[in-house]
Amino acid sequence: SFTTCTSKALGAYAMTSPSSGVAPRRATVVGLGLIGASVSLALRERDWGVTGVDADTVRANEALSVGAVDALGYDAEADLVVVAVPVSSIAAAVLTALEACPGAVVTDVGSVKGPVVAAMSDGRFVGGHPMAGSEQEGLSGADAALFSGATWVLTPTERTNASAHAAVRQVVASLGADVVELAPERHDELVALVSHVPHLAAATLMGIAASSAEEHATLLRLAAGGFRDMTRIAAGHPGIWPDICAENGDAIVAGLTTFVSALEEIRAVVAAGDRTALLDRLERARAARVNLPARLAAADDLVEMRIPVPDRPGVLAEVTTLASDLDVNIVDLEIAHSAEGDRGVLVIVVDSKAADLMRGALLARAYRPSVAALS
């Protein structure tokens, strides 16, 4: 049920590999979309020899011709197989890989881990999920640097060989990723809470607001910036959600139940007019949100500057050019339109050490920024 690459192709790889004291290692990547091809490129940059497999022969040949892989087919002597196929095909692809590459440790990159991990009894398999993506899709978006600084979850279990786990961990870390180990169910539960449930909640909120304003859609003009932020993800294409909901259904149903219970609690607080309990909940949520891990710096090293601006070409450029001229990195930026007409508020997040510099420059250009710590 699988093909192996020819020794000729592997010979070609061995010849192009730079000489080094450490024997180059060999891998097969199954599924040559964005993530798979990025893994392959990253491994090749680190002197691995990589063969590629894809059910789509056009894509497989393209990967070969652009140099994303050294050869096509399974490498029977591979040390590592990375399975990067769609969630619903992972289990079958892992079983095939375990058979085709009897000396390899096998990992996958699926966004749901419980069902796949539960289906594998072979200790050579280690579940994984790199929290990385790109707006570019497919092979053409592949990038060897995609995983640099990304969180990459591994989900070893008691059945996993310690050596397989250690090997996958080492490879993933070598790609620049930050490894977090979680039980598969814990991973799925957390991803349900921070990704799947929020998506369904955004769509649901948008749906009821639209239904309520049905007879007069312009009533949604009453929706201010907060509503726009909350429902933004509902504008995404829904195609991937049936598979995600099928694979991670249990955790999503549990997450929705938790969310519904918490909403019923806050509804009771509002109905009872309990100001203290309301403030307490909102304060705790605020503290958690401002401490949401930033990628570049701790929240207490960042400040938020809110700058009222007219809505016309050039304003954004002026502010961001100012930051650039001062070598101030804008960590986050959004335009809050509020409900006003042709005006808005530009919100930028910068390092606290740069705050005075930036504020001074803005004041000099007649902006009126307000500055608040993020902690």
Place this chain on the structure above:
Amino acid sequence: SFTTCTSKALGAYAMTSPSSGVAPRRATVVGLGLIGASVSLALRERDWGVTGVDADTVRANEALSVGAVDALGYDAEADLVVVAVPVSSIAAAVLTALEACPGAVVTDVGSVKGPVVAAMSDGRFVGGHPMAGSEQEGLSGADAALFSGATWVLTPTERTNASAHAAVRQVVASLGADVVELAPERHDELVALVSHVPHLAAATLMGIAASSAEEHATLLRLAAGGFRDMTRIAAGHPGIWPDICAENGDAIVAGLTTFVSALEEIRAVVAAGDRTALLDRLERARAARVNLPARLAAADDLVEMRIPVPDRPGVLAEVTTLASDLDVNIVDLEIAHSAEGDRGVLVIVVDSKAADLMRGALLARAYRPSVAALS
């Protein structure tokens, strides 16, 4: 229980008013914070004589000294009174104004309408709510142009005098606002759905994610851009929410009940593995979100450009300066960090007519934008 301004002060106003074929009109603004002072400035720009009242005498005197009002106290001959005090004080302030200014129509600017409107039997009162705000607070942030292009809700009822309604409508429209008439309960219900319930939902979502990741806060690194967007408003200061929940409690409780029911429905869809029903709901939400009324243009005249960018100073400036140089207005902008490391996606929304121009310029600078219609 109220003071009237001296005829000397009104005389001073009358002398400074430009001569005109139409008799200048007279107004009193009660509450000289951001909204009240902005209304006063806007009316004065349109040749009204405006007196101001504020329980805070320091603020009242400051408003007078900076020229936000012509005089202090109620104008017994006012044609119009605008009550711009905090929600919990509106009803009492309206009753005082009706008595102090017997010839005036009286309107307010509160964000909750049902209770105030229900408490007023006098046909001279018309409830109102300008959907305008500013990051600046208080008198110093006041701006005569604040209402230009803003949606301003009026909530006349069967008890409202037609002439009072017509007068308030005309004044509000003259300030540049776009008037929407709604029943008070309908206003409160919609505002609950598009503002109050989303805020409580964001805080709740943030709270359960934080609790779930309690033993290891860095697990929130699994939260991607969508979660950050959805919970952004939960980072706001909670101080205003007890009053809002007290005044609009019924509509908020009803809105939360609607939201909980809809979440239970989608939970049942996920539990049943009903792909068609799931896709149908997500598609409808998507359609509603992309049609969410934009302020400047219909959604079908806008396109979204997604531009993968490294996270370093200067990138934002380069893109926005490019837009500015080409006279392309960026209607909306956000940085989607996804979960990657030092890279992100800059999302800009521009007029579709400018899309090719902008895309060409970006490609010339080696960016790889993807373009999608917003409809």
